[in-house]
Amino acid sequence: MIAKLIAGPMRGLALALALSLGVAGCATGGGSAANDPNLTPQQRQLRAEAARFNQTVGEGALVGALGGAALGALLGGDDPLAGAAIGAAAGAAAGAGAGYLVASQNQEYASAEARLNAQIQAAQQDAARYRTIVETTRQVVNSHKQNIAQLNSRYRAGQITASQYQNEMASVSGDLESIQNLIAENRTIVGAYEEEISELQSSRRDASQLVAARDEMVRQRQNLEKEYDELLEAVDAAPVAVG
Numbered sequence: 089m090i091a092k093l094i095a096g097p098m099r100g101l102a103l104a105l106a107l108s109l110g111v112a113g114c115a116t117g118g119g120s121a122a123n124d125p126n127l128t129p130q131q132r133q134l135r136a137e138a139a140r141f142n143q144t145v146g147e148g149a150l151v152g153a154l155g156g157a158a159l160g161a162l163l164g165g166d167d168p169l170a171g172a173a174i175g176a177a178a179g180a181a182a183g184a185g186a187g188y189l190v191a192s193q194n195q196e197y198a199s200a201e202a203r204l205n206a207q208i209q210a211a212q213q214d215a216a217r218y219r220t221i222v223e224t225t226r227q228v229v230n231s232h233k234q235n236i237a238q239l240n241s242r243y244r245a246g247q248i249t250a251s252q253y254q255n256e257m258a259s260v261s262g263d264l265e266s267i268q269n270l271i272a273e274n275r276t277i278v279g280a281y282e283e284e285i286s287e288l289q290s291s292r293r294d295a296s297q298l299v300a301a302r303d304e305m306v307r308q309r310q311n312l313e314k315e316y317d318e319l320l321e322a323v324d325a326a327p328v329a330v331g
Contacts (some may be wrong), residue, residue, distance in 0.1 A: 122136040127259060128231065130224050130228045131262075131263060134266050135263070135266045137266075138265075141273045188207060188211045191207050192280055208297045211298055218309075218312075219304075222315070225270075225311075229315045229318060236322045239253055240326065243327055244327065254329075264319060267316045267319070270312055275309065278302055278306060285299055285302065
């Protein structure tokens with residue numbers, strides 16, 4: 089029975105999935121550096137988060153769209169094509185971990201209010217994710233600062249060579265890059281919030297929950313920038329140039 093139901097709307101399902109491929113095309117194969125066995129668990133988590141953005145709006149969205157489109161086609165009643173498209177949109181947002189940009193890219197919601205609700209929920213999840221990212225970053229930066237202080241003492245005491253110093257510092261550059269990427273990602277997401285907030289306010293709709301999520305994201309970006317600056321300052325003050 090289910091096979092017969094699926095067979096009818098397959099063309100619509102294929103169209104919905106084709107539309108979702110545009111989102112999936114944003115994905116990259118990044119994140120391999122996070123698997124370096126020499127990294128601490130916190131460093132691996134930081135780098136994985138930095139690589140997650142493209143995967144979130146790409147691979148995760150496609151997986152969600154596959155399930156959502158199939159279910160939407162089954163439940164689409166007299167219009168399985170529309171059901172598949174709406175199901176793909178909703179499934180993509182869920183499959184990507186409800187990231188705000190994914191929720192915004194999938195325009196096929198039952199109503200404008202449903203779309204806004206999805207965006208608010210996704211924005212709140214983004215803010216919660218960034219609070220966790222900041223705590224992880226703080227742990228990584230504190231660990232690096234302590235290690236740099238110890239290396240400085242050992243190097244000045246002649247206990248290690250410049251080459252040994254650099255080897256001990258090999259992972260710092262990768263972590264600085266990851267923090268930079270997370271700051272840039274945050275700016276991209278906040279920019280999307282700003283556009284939606286402006287549209288809501290111009291149409292006299294309630295934007296307060298998105299404003300609150302936007303403000304929280306900005307605060308967390310400022311925290312990331314502070315951690316980045318502190319680590320960069322420690323690296324710049326090192327007696328040996330770090331690549």
